[in-house]
Amino acid sequence: MDSKKSRYGRFMNSRVPSSERYRPTDYEHAANCATHGVWIIPSLVGGSVLYFLSVDQWQAAAAWLYGAGLSGLFISSTLFHTVAWKIRHLRIVEQRFHMCDRMAIYFFIAASYTP
Numbered sequence: 001m002d003s004k005k006s007r008y009g010r011f012m013n014s015r016v017p018s019s020e021r022y023r024p025t026d027y028e029h030a031a032n033c034a035t036h037g038v039w040i041i042p043s044l045v046g047g048s049v050l051y052f053l054s055v056d057q058w059q060a061a062a063a064w065l066y067g068a069g070l071s072g073l074f075i076s077s078t079l080f081h082t083v084a085w086k087i088r089h090l091r092i093v094e095q096r097f098h099m100c101d102r103m104a105i106y107f108f109i110a111a112s113y114t115p
Contacts, residue, residue: 029085037078043070062114069104069111076104 006012011027024032047067054060080101084094 024084026085029081032081033078033085036074036081040071040074040078043067043074047071065111065114069108073104073108076101 011025013023013025013028016022044067047063047070050063050067051060054063076097080094080097083090083097088094
C-alpha cells in the first residue's frame, strides 16, 4: 500500500533511495522540535536536583556530568531540528548543527555511564 494514498500520507515521506539523504517532512521537524524542546527545563531541573542531593564530591561530579549531558542533548537536538526545519537552505550551518547534535549524543552516552 502506498503511504501517500493513506489517510496519514501527508505526515510520511516516501522511501528514500540509497543515493540520497533522508529529508524529514515539516511535520516531523515540528514534532522533533516540540518533543525535544519540552524536555530542556525538566532536564535542567533534574540535573540540579541530582547535584544538590549529592553527598560527596564524586556524586556531585557524576550528577554534574549527567545533568550537563542530558541538558546538552536536548538543547543541541532542539537547535539542530529548528535549524534544519527553518533555515535548511543554509546547508553548511545545518551540517554544523548536525555535527553538534551527534557530539551531544555521544557525550550523553558517555555521561550516562558515569558511576
